[in-house]
């Protein structure tokens with residue numbers, strides 16, 4: 001077991017997060033409980049600021065808020081002066097409610113609804129990462145009606161395969177996202193934007209996938225993009241002024257994962273772009289990046305209470321917890337590998353191999369498979385699963401009518417609730433039968 005954040009540590013037998021004892025959090029707020037280290041999030045956001053935004057002129061890191069979205073995280077992002085990537089009017093609405101600057105919101109998505117486009121534009125969110133021809137038509141029409149302008153970054157598929165699982169690869173040719181570069185399709189999209197008085201061409205966007213450990217994939221995507229930049233200049237005489245290089249930076253979930261260094265990725269991206277522009281005698285364009293998981297993934301630790309234990313001699317020991325796939329779908333969905341620890345027996349030396357099972361009515365509802373845990377794990381123990389800060393809360397569901405857990409932030413020895421635990425009342429759609437109409 002390796003703690004994936006410097007903001008958690010083990011003292012005696014106990015796990016601490018930002019100096020707060022995990023079992024105290026479990027007692028105070030109940031389980032299952034998403035704990036997010038604000039210390040870790042601040043550290044990562046500060047890295048984005050200092051090692052990218054302040055290091056290179058004319059850059060903006062965006063936090064991909066699909067990875068973790070709530071008022072508190074948008075407030076933190078705002079404090080560090082970074083932007084955000086939103087993929088729905090819902091995410092935008094929470095960001096705006098948190099007081100986020102609409103000019104630093106980039107609206108993504110492969111099927112932005114007319115109502116969402118209208119919502120964004122009415123609220124001053126004009127930076128769109130446009131994805132397809134249907135969206136271009138909608139943007140042209142709705143921006144015209146509202147007498148505003150969509151500032152369009154065109155998402156182009158670089159034709160590169162990268163990412164931790166088939167489901168989270170987005171840069172290859174056969175993807176639902178973005179304009180294809182085949183047959184100059186993306187050039188037709190740019191032409192439509194240039195011809196419209198309700199849209200402005202801002203630049204190009206690439207996102208190759210998520211949980212990426214391959215540095216060359218980033219380099220290669222950017223080299224391909226420099227070819228697109230040339231094509232655009234040749235075709236329209238337009239120099240691309242903005243390049244969004246996407247996110248996808250992998251993190252360590254266990255000791256087998258070896259993530260890339262953040263500064264190495266960004267340096268390579270900046271080098272490819274910088275050299276290509278310099279060679280052409282052009283000023284370097286504005287460069288954006290948009291990591292999500294890298295910012296919040298290792299900040300999260302989910303606490304569960306251990307319940308039933310089923311020991312199948314010579315086969316496996318199933319340790320059931322009070323949550324599961326409803327609060328963490330990633331193991332069943334992507335066969336993700338999580339590390340964990342008995343938070344109140346963390347210092348013990350004797351180990352046992354167990355499989356941590358959720359309480360949902362699915363055999364596949366397993367959170368950690370064949371994990372070595374210290375101590376004699378038993379009912380009532382608090383089990384902590386590491387690196388659950390990204391795509392856990394935001395992908396949670398009410399399967400089996402399980403209320404969603406609370407999210408608690410910890411910071412400098414203190415804790416606070418940032419998302420309240422759902423109650424059974426939240427699960428009831430209507431108290432009374434609705435009449436047929």
Ligand SMILES: Cc1ncc(COP(=O)(O)O)c(C=O)c1O
Nearest residue numbers: 064207210247248249291292293
């Ligand atoms: C367009 C886009 N940008 C950014 C991200 C963030 O990815 P990650 O959380 O892996 O950094 C995603 C998700 O994969 C995405 O689809």
Ligand SMILES: N[C@@H](CCCC[NH3+])C(=O)O
Nearest residue numbers: 066168210211330390391
């Ligand atoms: N939800 C995925 C990542 C997809 C990111 C969004 N494009 C995960 O948990 O790994």
